[in-house]
Amino acid sequence: LIMDGLIFRQLFEKESCTYTYLLADEATKEGVLIDPVLETADRDVKLIKELGLDIKFALNTHCHADHITGTAALKRQLPGLQSCISKDSGAKADVQMEHGHMIKFGAFKLQARATPGHTDGCMSFVLGKCDGCMSFVLGEARMCFTGDALLIRGCGRTDFQQGDSARLYTAVHSQIFTLPDSCLVYPAHNYQGIPCSTVGEEKTHNPRLTKPLAEFIEIMASLGLPKPKQIDTALPANLVDGEDVPPAIPAA
Amino acid sequence: LIMDGLIFRQLFEKESCTYTYLLADEATKEGVLIDPVLETADRDVKLIKELGLDIKFALNTHCHADHITGTAALKRQLPGLQSCISKDSGAKADVQMEHGHMIKFGAFKLQARATPGHTDGCMSFVLGKCDGCMSFVLGEARMCFTGDALLIRGCGRTDFQQGDSARLYTAVHSQIFTLPDSCLVYPAHNYQGIPCSTVGEEKTHNPRLTKPLAEFIEIMASLGLPKPKQIDTALPANLVDGEDVPPAIPAA
Ligand SMILES: [Fe+2]
Ligand SMILES: [Fe+2]
Numbered sequence: 001l002i003m004d005g006l007i008f009r010q011l012f013e014k015e016s017c018t019y020t021y022l023l024a025d026e027a028t029k030e031g032v033l034i035d036p037v038l039e040t041a042d043r044d045v046k047l048i049k050e051l052g053l054d055i056k057f058a059l060n061t062h063c064h065a066d067h068i069t070g071t072a073a074l075k076r077q078l079p080g081l082q083s084c085i086s087k088d089s090g091a092k093a094d095v096q097m098e099h100g101h102m103i104k105f106g107a108f109k110l111q112a113r114a115t116p117g118h119t120d121g122c123m124s125f126v127l128g129k130c131d132g133c134m135s136f137v138l139g140e141a142r143m144c145f146t147g148d149a150l151l152i153r154g155c156g157r158t159d160f161q162q163g164d165s166a167r168l169y170t171a172v173h174s175q176i177f178t179l180p181d182s183c184l185v186y187p188a189h190n191y192q193g194i195p196c197s198t199v200g201e202e203k204t205h206n207p208r209l210t211k212p213l214a215e216f217i218e219i220m221a222s223l224g225l226p227k228p229k230q231i232d233t234a235l236p237a238n239l240v241d242g243e244d245v246p247p248a249i250p251a252a
Numbered sequence: 253l254i255m256d257g258l259i260f261r262q263l264f265e266k267e268s269c270t271y272t273y274l275l276a277d278e279a280t281k282e283g284v285l286i287d288p289v290l291e292t293a294d295r296d297v298k299l300i301k302e303l304g305l306d307i308k309f310a311l312n313t314h315c316h317a318d319h320i321t322g323t324a325a326l327k328r329q330l331p332g333l334q335s336c337i338s339k340d341s342g343a344k345a346d347v348q349m350e351h352g353h354m355i356k357f358g359a360f361k362l363q364a365r366a367t368p369g370h371t372d373g374c375m376s377f378v379l380g381k382c383d384g385c386m387s388f389v390l391g392e393a394r395m396c397f398t399g400d401a402l403l404i405r406g407c408g409r410t411d412f413q414q415g416d417s418a419r420l421y422t423a424v425h426s427q428i429f430t431l432p433d434s435c436l437v438y439p440a441h442n443y444q445g446i447p448c449s450t451v452g453e454e455k456t457h458n459p460r461l462t463k464p465l466a467e468f469i470e471i472m473a474s475l476g477l478p479k480p481k482q483i484d485t486a487l488p489a490n491l492v493d494g495e496d497v498p499p500a501i502p503a504a
Contacts, residue, residue: 012445014266043444050457192295193264195447205302 003129003142005107007051010186010195011044013037016067016230017189020044021145023127024053025106032057032105034125034145035188036070038242044070045077057103059084059110061147061188062122063091063238065161065231072242083241086114089121092241097123104130113175115149117168118156122149124176126183141183144199150176151187152197153206158220160227161235165220169213177203255381255394257359259303262438262447263296265289268319268482269441272296273397275379276305277358284309284357286377286397287440288322290494296322297329309355311336311362313399313440314374315343315490317413317483324494335493338366341373344493349375356382365427367401369420370408374401376428378435393435396451402428403439404449405458410472412479413487417472421465429455 009022020040024031031053036044048055055078058071063085071083071093082094084103097103099114103125110125127143148156150172158165176185181200202209208219228234237244259276272292276283283305288296300307307330310323315337323335323345334346336355349355351366355377362377379395400408402424410417428437433452454461460471480486489496 010262010447012264012447014445040445043446047446050453193266193292194295194299195262195264201302 003108003127006127007031007053009047011040011047013040013067015039017191018064018067019186019188019190019195020070021186022047022053022055023105023108023110024051024055025108028106029054030105031055032059032103032110033070033074034059035061035064035147036074038068038070038073041070041073041077045074048078055081056105057082057084057095059103059125060089060091060093060238061124061145061149062086062119063089063161063235064148064188065235065238066189066228067230068234068237069242072244085241086112086121086123088114088116089119091121091239092243094241099123106130110145115146115168115171115175116162117158117164117166117171118148118161120162122147122156122171124149126179141179143184143186144176144179145186145188146176147188150185150202150206150209152185152190152192152194153202155206155208155220157223157225159223159225160231165217166213168220169209169216172209177209255360255379258379259283259305261299263292263299265292265319267291269443270316270319271438271440271442271447272322273438274299274305274307275357275360275362276303276307277360280358281306282357283307284311284355284362285322285326286311287313287316287399288326290320290322290325293322293325293329297326300330307333308357309334309336309347311355311377312341312343312345312490313376313397313401314338314371315341315413315487316400316440317486317490318441318480319482320486320489321494337493338364338373338375340366340368341371343373343491344495346493351375358382362397367398367420367423367427368414369410369416369418369423370400370413372414374399374408374423376401378431393431395436395438396428396431397438397440398428399440402437402454402458402461404437404442404444404446405454407458407460407472409475409477411475411477412483417469418465420472421461421468424461429461 007024011020021034084095085093087096101112261274263272273286336347337345339348353364355362
């Protein structure tokens, strides 16, 4: 009910602290998933069936390094579902999106915006209403799904996977910080239990992206983060749309 | 933006899987917290200060057995904050609420409804708008905070703390299932990463509360749940509003 007629659920996967977003049109029941996770694909399918939804697209904001996408598992259970990822990600998917691509479901649409820098192929999705024409009126924008480009009081790391902090800075400032201050920001992850933010909040309180570019680059270069636990299995799997994932070997 | 002019954040505490709800009036900045948790009190204060909010009340839906309330910690950092809990809980608080009590913040109000059965003092809170008069028009109800009375596809256990499954069944059916089907249900906990539901969804898909009373009582009597890990420290602390909690002893 953030927008009239919109069904919205911000689902959470605890191990990787990933948010999976379910959006659907209450009237037509058409919908999309953003960043589904392999481990929670069955939960998602159950909810989708209970709500009687027809999920058309499963979008990945980028080729994730910290979890395996749920797209392949969802496609096996939801016939007709198409996976989507940016062309620049280099990953396999049914739909390879470019900057400006529109994903429609019922009376709603998501506008894909290239926001590279964490990876080459990162995209953010801005929700709008279909109004006959395909133009996107910025004043309408109430929700933006930012993947790992803009996190709450943070941003995605830029030290692997084609990371480029100058590029990330420019992308966030030109593609996200130009949205209305009231636009809600929904990231791919949060580790503190905070579900969302707004463009205005991040323009004021983000400790990295409020800094001048040079200082931002310095901050990003000195983070010294550990390698993500799942990267060696997640990256190859996500490059082929989550297909052919060997069954998990239970811990001894 | 679920309701115009409402700031809303569904915060999460990972250990006990508890949701803490922040609600505030965008115009007056007055707000409330529902079910704050001791471990995340500092996070909550930081966010409240960044958003420039004036939090008037910290409400507990009931005397929790699985975590220590954050009310005392919040009161130390947010002068003027008043803690609220139902009179029937037997717990200490600045405001002891009875069925029908109204909590106002800016142009909004929460109507407290007695929904006992998990404990004697369980309350649910229905969000509405102040419209001059104090009457509550049900058709308006868009959000209900149900504590442990109604959980998503479940309900609070009834095997300790004055638990009474017949009483819980009656309370949910008379106080929550009479709200509009579209009313969003926000529980105190979810363990599957699903943040909310609707009254209509639970009236259709709740595997316990859709059953006849006798069957419900049987289901609740045969759950065989383990004792909550924190109950021996949480209950005494919550009975005194989270005050005098000894500092945590770090695990060896
Ligand atoms: Fe990532
Ligand atoms: Fe409880």
